[in-house]
Amino acid sequence: MRKTMVIGTGPAGLTAAIYLARANLSPIVIEGTQPGGQLTTTTEVENFPGFPEGIMGPELMDNMRKQAERFGAEFRNGWVEQVDFSKRPFKVKLEGGEELEAEAVIISTGASAKYLGIPGEQDNVGRGVSTCATCDGFFFRGKKIIVVGGGDSAMEEANFLTRFATEVTVVHRREELRASKIMQDRARGNGKIRWALNRTPLEVATDETGVVKGLKVRNNAYGQEELLEAQGVFVAIGHTPNTKFLGGAIATDDHGYIAVKPGTTETNVPGVFACGDVQDMRYRQAITAAGSGCMAAMDCEKFLEGSMVHDWSGN
Numbered sequence: 057m058r059k060t061m062v063i064g065t066g067p068a069g070l071t072a073a074i075y076l077a078r079a080n081l082s083p084i085v086i087e088g089t090q091p092g093g094q095l096t097t098t099t100e101v102e103n104f105p106g107f108p109e110g111i112m113g114p115e116l117m118d119n120m121r122k123q124a125e126r127f128g129a130e131f132r133n134g135w136v137e138q139v140d141f142s143k144r145p146f147k148v149k150l151e152g153g154e155e156l157e158a159e160a161v162i163i164s165t166g167a168s169a170k171y172l173g174i175p176g177e178q179d180n181v182g183r184g185v186s187t188c189a190t191c192d193g194f195f196f197r198g199k200k201i202i203v204v205g206g207g208d209s210a211m212e213e214a215n216f217l218t219r220f221a222t223e224v225t226v227v228h229r230r231e232e233l234r235a236s237k238i239m240q241d242r243a244r245g246n247g248k249i250r251w252a253l254n255r256t257p258l259e260v261a262t263d264e265t266g267v268v269k270g271l272k273v274r275n276n277a278y279g280q281e282e283l284l285e286a287q288g289v290f291v292a293i294g295h296t297p298n299t300k301f302l303g304g305a306i307a308t309d310d311h312g313y314i315a316v317k318p319g320t321t322e323t324n325v326p327g328v329f330a331c332g333d334v335q336d337m338r339y340r341q342a343i344t345a346a347g348s349g350c351m352a353a354m355d356c357e358k359f360l361e362g363s364m365v366h367d368w369s370g371n
């Protein structure tokens with residue numbers, strides 16, 4: 057049996073692993089199907105403090121992993137299929153049947169951006185297609201951008217992207233937006249935002265050299281296809297927290313994100329902690345994930361020392 061286990065290896069999980077390993081809590085770290093998490097699918101990360109020239113996402117994650125290994129974290133490739141958090145030690149079953157036990161568990165399995173699933177989309181992720189305006193907006197200075205979605209995220213991304221783009225077009229599949237009134241009003245009041253409502257995205261179009269040139273849509277009112285020109289297509293149709301494997305063992309909020317006691321990483325199960333995007337619908341940044349990973353490790357340490365009072369109330 058291990059003292060501690062970390063499930064998920066994005067910035068949150070790896071930071072937790074560094075802190076746990078340095079505290080002599082010998083973590084076993086389950087990597088999942090996408091070791092390194094969402095940052096391994098981006099190119100340059102320009103907003104992680106400490107890298108004035110920027111750093112490539114995969115390199116940043118590789119560095120964090122090496123740092124955790126240096127202090128004794130043990131990594132295991134595998135996909136968690138099932139958990140039993142009903143009593144300690146906690147049990148985690150990997151695909152293939154192997155069972156691992158730990159006295160305390162940190163969940164940092166992240167969230168996955170939803171994609172449209174249309175032709176040309178996946179081929180161009182990181183090369184004209186993005187799901188993160190904060191991460192990639194800067195690369196589209198002086199260019200035309202499309203934002204797909206009609207929710208608060210789409211409004212927020214569209215507003216943010218007007219700092220860089222000459223013009224941002226919001227493409228939404230219905231006439232009415234889903235976004236809250238305040239977010240809609242803000243976007244509607246922004247002179248750089250154009251609207252292509254009642255349009256269903258069909259394909260991310262590229263030119264003969266393979267460079268993104270726009271989004272092919274169907275105009276639902278008239279039934280005809282249109283090409284909306286842009287160099288960047290930002291998909292903002294929501295995220296899915298990766299909590300399915302928990303099978304309801306941990307309390308979640310209405311959106312499926314793990315509920316934590318405000319200001320901490322404590323879940324409703326004493327000894328199970330959550331950090332990073334799996335419990336954060338709001339900030340979703342590498343640096344905030346890393347920060348919450350540190351918090352989870354410190355909470356975990358306190359729990360194992362027996363000095364934590366569990367008076368849980370989720371947010």
Ligand code: NAP
Nearest residue numbers: 172205206207208209210212229230234292293294295337
């Ligand atoms: P969301 O509210 O679920 O909105 C997703 C949008 O994407 C909807 O307009 C939806 O269209 C569209 N969509 C979904 N699947 C699609 C597909 N396959 N093709 C085309 N369009 C598709 O997600 P969200 O905007 O990420 O917001 C999630 C939660 O976070 C919300 O509760 C929101 O209020 C909150 N949030 C708050 C803030 C803030 O307050 N600052 C910022 C961001 C998010 P339909 O409308 O037709 O379903």
